[in-house]
Amino acid sequence: MNQALLTRLFKSIEGEKDAPLMKIAFSIIEDEKRKGHSNLADKLTKILNDNLSRELQTPIFKVAKDRTFSIPVDRRYKLPLATHVEHEFLRHEMVLSPEINSKFLRIEKEYLARERLAHHGLKPRRKILLHGASGCGKSMAAERLAWDLGLPFYKVRFDTIISSYLGESASNLQNLFKSMEDYPCVLLLDEFDIIGKQRNLSSNDVGEIHRIVNILLGLLEEYEGEGILICTTNLEGSLDNALFRRFDDFIELPKPGEKEIIELLSNTFSALKLNKNIDLIDFSKKLNGMSSAVIVKIANDAAKKAIIHLNSEISLDDVNDAFEENKAINK
Ligand SMILES: Nc1ncnc2c1ncn2[C@@H]1O[C@H](COP(=O)(O)OP(=O)(O)OP(=O)(O)O)[C@@H](O)[C@H]1O
Numbered sequence: 001m002n003q004a005l006l007t008r009l010f011k012s013i014e015g016e017k018d019a020p021l022m023k024i025a026f027s028i029i030e031d032e033k034r035k036g037h038s039n040l041a042d043k044l045t046k047i048l049n050d051n052l053s054r055e056l057q058t059p060i061f062k063v064a065k066d067r068t069f070s071i072p073v074d075r076r077y078k079l080p081l082a083t084h085v086e087h088e089f090l091r092h093e094m095v096l097s098p099e100i101n102s103k104f105l106r107i108e109k110e111y112l113a114r115e116r117l118a119h120h121g122l123k124p125r126r127k128i129l130l131h132g133a134s135g136c137g138k139s140m141a142a143e144r145l146a147w148d149l150g151l152p153f154y155k156v157r158f159d160t161i162i163s164s165y166l167g168e169s170a171s172n173l174q175n176l177f178k179s180m181e182d183y184p185c186v187l188l189l190d191e192f193d194i195i196g197k198q199r200n201l202s203s204n205d206v207g208e209i210h211r212i213v214n215i216l217l218g219l220l221e222e223y224e225g226e227g228i229l230i231c232t233t234n235l236e237g238s239l240d241n242a243l244f245r246r247f248d249d250f251i252e253l254p255k256p257g258e259k260e261i262i263e264l265l266s267n268t269f270s271a272l273k274l275n276k277n278i279d280l281i282d283f284s285k286k287l288n289g290m291s292s293a294v295i296v297k298i299a300n301d302a303a304k305k306a307i308i309h310l311n312s313e314i315s316l317d318d319v320n321d322a323f324e325e326n327k328a329i330n331k
C-alpha cells in the first residue's frame with residue numbers, strides 16, 4: 001500500500017494496545033520493517049503510540065457532521081465569507097521537531113478533554129497564534145489540527161470581508177463569528193495581520209479600518225465558541241501589540257533542523273529509489289536554513305525529473321540540479 005494511504009489509515013486507528021485492529025496495525029509495522037522500510041515503520045509506530053495515549057472521547061466529527069451549517073455571505077455580492085476545505089484535502093503530514101509537535105499535541109489533548117476541563121472551570125487552548133517565516137507550515141498546521149481532531153475546516157476570506165464596501169466589513173466579521181459560535185470547527189484566519197497592518201493607513205478610510213481592527217480584537221477576545229480559532233502571520237514585528245494578549249497560545253514554526261530536513265526529503269522521495277551516491281545527511285547540510293516548503297519543492301523537482309526521464313532512480317545530478325534551481329528562493 002502506498003505510504004500516504006498507510007499513514008492516513010494508521011491515523012484513524014485508536015484503542016487499547018491489545019485491541020484486534022491495533023494488533024493488525026503492529027503486525028503491518030513488523031512487515032514494513034522486514035521489507036527494510038525502517039523510516040516508514042518508525043513513523044507508523046509513532047502514530048500508533050500517539051493514538052494509544054490519546055484521550056478517547058465522543059468522536060467530534062460525528063457531532064459536527066450532524067449539525068447543519070451554511071457559510072454566511074456578504075450582503076452586497078453574496079460572496080461566501082469563508083471557504084470550507086473537505087477533510088480529505090487537508091494537508092496534515094507534517095514534519096516537526098518533537099518540541100514543536102508536542103505543542104500541537106497539547107492543543108489536541110486539551111480540546112479532547114474540554115468537558116473534563118470545564119468541570120474544573122478550565123478552558124482548552126483554542127485561540128492560537130502561529131508565526132514564523134514563510135513556508136514553515138503555519139497554514140498547514142491549522143489543517144493538521146482539523147484533520148487530527150476530525151473537525152470541519154474553514155478559512156476566513158479576508159478578500160471578501162474587506163473588498164466589499166468598507167462600511168460592511170465589520171458586520172461581515174461579526175456575522176461570520178456569530179454563525180461559527182455553536183459550530184465546532186477549526187476557523188483559520190490566515191495572514192490575519194492583513195487587517196491589523198492597515199492601522200497605519202493615511203487615507204480617508206483610516207477611521208473605518210480602525211473600527212474593523214477593534215471589532216476583530218473584540219471578536220477574538222469574546223470568542224467562546226466550540227471550535228478552535230487559528231490566526232497566522234509571518235510578520236510578527238508589524239503586528240499590533242494589543243492582538244497578542246488575545247491568544248491562549250503562540251507557536252513559532254521554525255525552519256527545519258537537520259533531522260527534520262532528512263525526514264522531509266525521505267518522505268518526499270519515498271516512492272522512488274535513490275542512487276547510492278546520494279548521501280541524505282550530506283545533502284541535508286546544504287539545505288540548512290531553507291524553509292520546509294522549499295525543501296519539499298527541491299525533493300519534488302528531483303523526483304519529477306527522474307520520472308520524466310523514465311529513470312528507475314533519482315540521480316545525484318537530479319538532486320543537485322533541483323538544489324541549484326531553488327536555492328535562490330530562500331534568500
Ligand atoms: N512542517 C512541515 N512539514 C511538512 N511539509 C511542510 C512543512 N511546512 C511546510 N511544508 C510544505 O510547504 C508547503 C507550504 O506550507 P504552508 O503553506 O503551511 O506554509 P506557511 O508557513 O503557511 O507559509 P506562508 O507564510 O507563505 O503562508 C506545504 O504544502 C508543505 O508541502
Ligand SMILES: [Mg+2]
Binds near residue numbers: 138139140190232
Ligand atoms: Mg500560509
